[in-house]
Amino acid sequence: MPQATSYPWYLVGSLYLLIMHPSGDAATLDAILEPIAPSVRKWASLVVVDGEESSPSFRWYHYRDSEHAIDFWPASTIKIYTAVAALEYLNQLSVSSDSALIFERQVGDRWQVDAARTPREMISEVFRRSSNEDYTLLLRFVGIDRINTQFLIPEKGFPHSALMRDYVVHRPVVYENTEPQRIRIVEPDGKRREVTHTWTGLSYAKQRGATILSDTTGNATSTRELAECLRRIFFAEVLPPEEKYQLTDQQLAWIRHGEDGLVGLENKSAGPYAWTDGIETFLPNARYFHKAGLISNYVLDVAYVEDEALNVKFILSLAAHTGDGKVIGQMA
Structure with missing residues (x-):
């Protein structure tokens, strides 16, 4: 023993x-x-x-x-949610996960460049070393409103979850959610596009009953919802269509196992x-x-x-x- x-x-x-x-x-x-x-x-x-x-x-x-x-702090476990939500968003945009994402915030009448990363790099670092910076950038890409209204919803297995908070406080990575965000996307073939978003100010944490650290800007989930997320990742091939994440077979393979380092x-x-x-x-x-x-x-x-x-x-x-x-x- x-x-x-x-x-x-x-x-x-x-x-x-x-x-x-x-x-x-x-x-x-x-x-x-x-x-x-x-x-x-x-x-x-x-x-x-x-x-x-x-x-x-x-x-x-x-x-x-x-x-x-949901009366506990989920710490870094919820980084899985941003990884899956980011991939779903990329697929909706028909953008490769090897594209470069250039993160900018609005300062007065101009856009300030903060960072540039590929989604695959960010997701890998989230799993390899639980990177707070890469989690924050994934959240900046998807946006607070989108992740809470398009991904963290009962239909996807999340009746109680909310993500409101990034995990860094320093520039240039910090997600100051009141600042307008612009993400310029450069695809591997050179095509360019951009997405913009600004948080509406709605507290999804309060809406879903968060109590730990902050009932308005906290993160919240349950052990069941964390388990359900893995169930949908590892059994995607046999689940009914309404329970599948919108991920490709290749994305499922490398989020499970990793690849190419x-x-x-x-x-x-x-x-x-x-x-x-x-x-x-x-x-x-x-x-x-x-x-x-x-x-x-x-x-x-x-x-x-x-x-x-x-x-x-x-x-x-x-x-x-x-x-x-x-x-x-x-x-x-």
């Missing part, structure tokens, strides 16, 4: 047993997680994938009221909290796709885990009101 494990020995592997045997229910997940760091508030959602690859079924479990709870969700970088001291102990050969988040008093990890040899597939979305990543490992 690893010395770092502080919960009762007889619960070790209980999560694995719940995954392997469909007789468990929500009360079973409560019983598994309750003794872990009992003084720490926790949130968790688990999706177990059963059946054939061509027609899987999904068993959902939630710890306590986690299914609808760029990083996707399949990595153990930037806080693999659910893997270390957790999933690794009972599924050491599994493939691990994840996005973690950490600030001083919240730690999170949302992961898709697949072990083909054992025919095990599940999505685990975990959050804890602590700055200690080991708690997430124990929960897993």
Whole structure:
């Protein structure tokens, strides 16, 4: 038994047993997680994938009221949302993800150039090192109004989520949302176009019930919605049309695995909290796709885990009101 494990020995592997045997229910997940760091508030959602690859079924479990709870800070996990939303927007514009995006803000009667990046570079850095700068630029590209009215909506699996805040405070990257934004797009073949937007001032955080850090300019989501995002990414080929993100097969492949030196969700970088001291102990050969988040008093990890040899597939979305990543490992 690893010395770092502080919960009762007889619960070790209980999560694995719940995954392997469909007789468990929500009360079973409560019983598994309750003794872990009992003084720490926790949130968790688990999706177990059963059946054939061509027609899987999904068993959902939630710890306590986690299914609808958004009373925690999502930290960097929500960077996944900006990655998918940016790709959907590019596809709507019929623009390649290898295009250069030149970010500008209006200063008086002129436009000030702040940065230039390709979408693939930004998304890779979000997964490789959880880049706050690239997350902020992705949010600047999509815009607060668009991401909250076109992507973070119930039809796409987000009844409670809101994104209002970037994660940097310095120029030239910071997204001062009251400033008009212009993004000039230079495609690989030299074609040029631009998009502009200015935030309407509507608080989507307040509209959706955010309470942490700010009820008007905070970010919010649930462990269920994080898990649902991964479900739609990893099972796109077998989902009904209304549950599919508007991504190409190539985009799905590299957001999952990365390619050409760029990083996707399949990595153990930037806080693999659910893997270390957790999933690794009972599924050491599994493939691990994840996005973690950490600030001083919240730690999170949302992961898709697949072990083909054992025919095990599940999505685990975990959050804890602590700055200690080991708690997430124990929960897993």
